[in-house]
Amino acid sequence: MLRNPSEQNYIEQLSIDCVIFGYHNKQLKVLVPKLNFNGDFWALPGGFISQDEDIDIAANRILQQRTGIKEIYLDQFHIFGKAARNSLKFMNKLIELNPQLLSENGQHGKEFNWFTKRFVSIGYYALVDLNQVVPEKTDLDSSIDWYNIKELPEMIIDHNEIVTKALETLRFHLDEKLIAFNLLPETFTMKDVQELYETIYDKPFARNNFQKKILDLNVLERLEKKFTGAANKAPYLYRRKSLGA
Amino acid sequence: MLRNPSEQNYIEQLSIDCVIFGYHNKQLKVLVPKLNFNGDFWALPGGFISQDEDIDIAANRILQQRTGIKEIYLDQFHIFGKAARNSLKFMNKLIELNPQLLSENGQHGKEFNWFTKRFVSIGYYALVDLNQVVPEKTDLDSSIDWYNIKELPEMIIDHNEIVTKALETLRFHLDEKLIAFNLLPETFTMKDVQELYETIYDKPFARNNFQKKILDLNVLERLEKKFTGAANKAPYLYRRKSLGA
DNA sequence: TTTTATTGTCTTAAATTTAGACAATAAATA
């Protein structure tokens, strides 16, 4: 493992795992890197917390690293802290398939020890405009891609459960916090908004009333019409009102 | 400090702080111990997590210790993780007022080191029937008492903020989760319920409609009337339906 | 017996949500 975390000034046994939500083509997506080792290992973007770093800052750092985006909507949603929560099973399989790791570190070195301890993990979820993200691999990743949340690969440890819990929380907070627009580009049609909500909640809404509900929130401003080339009336474009107004 | 935590098998730099809510006399109360040292130090009931202990179990243990109650409503509500979150200020003041602590541990010993590191703290809130609780001191406490949430003493570190955040979360989850009844005795009148809600939200509700709303939840069963000796019609007693029904 | 304070419940009004309907529009088709 490069940049040995055991030698960085990190808080031990405490980690951050991020569920980065994006939206494209009527699908809710999650950004998931695949690890750069033999064997098919997927893991949520995550990391550790420096001694002199707020946990929110650490989460931001991790997200910025993978997405390139600076200002990002971020919410700490749950802590995962079962006693049995460790990556021993994963690490053993990893080493089995990548024996070169052992020799690098002089068999079962500090790093193995560091990684296989129990970790308490802080779950954050982020909402980003998928089109603005240029997914960036770290040197531990062989690839990083957007996966439909319904077709996620099997990830290490409890990362699939973390996504499930993140989606639950997102649904619970969506109306309260008006955060859905973070998943859309700067301008969008009312239909875009409706499809996004339908995707997140996985159920249909009545068009007429949905539009009224969203407009009554009074957070959108209407722009010009959008000439799509489709055989129908051109829809208006909307944009979030600037907070100053 | 007794039972030196640095020598227990705890996760380092990770703690639990509990906001234990009770209700009495139209007041929302929080159970707060006062520390058994020179100087007036109050701190939320808290503790650390053993290596082989789920965080939820640890929170339960801490709560059971102070309240004597086994089955307790408990919710992990937020993590407090600022980089500057440590008890250095508190510890220095503590030692200034209690110089005997230094000699005990051979000046600035392991324990001082352990306690003054940055801690990330997991906030839990608990809802209990105040009448069932027999507040129990640990050997670190000189007293432990119920304080009106509006008249809390100034506590160490960020514990007052933790209470504020806990109350926010409680309000947010109250209707969703039907958890308010955890604060009441087994049987209660409709007026009790209304006063409880009014206390938590710090605002009045209309009696007729409130009663309808609560009964429409369909989670209460009506018992016999309660002869209070008051100069009026006797109110019915209610009780939470058993979950089997 | 009358008065007083509180409880349980009903009725009505107001507000909100849900469902249905239709004109306006832009491109495709005839």
Next chain:
DNA sequence: TATTTATTGTCTAAATTTAAGACAATAAAA
């Protein structure tokens, strides 16, 4: 060029929920 088609914006009416008012029933005090 006129008509058809698909979709959007908006209006109206019905259904439901919430809020407000009213009053009889009750138990003890006067």
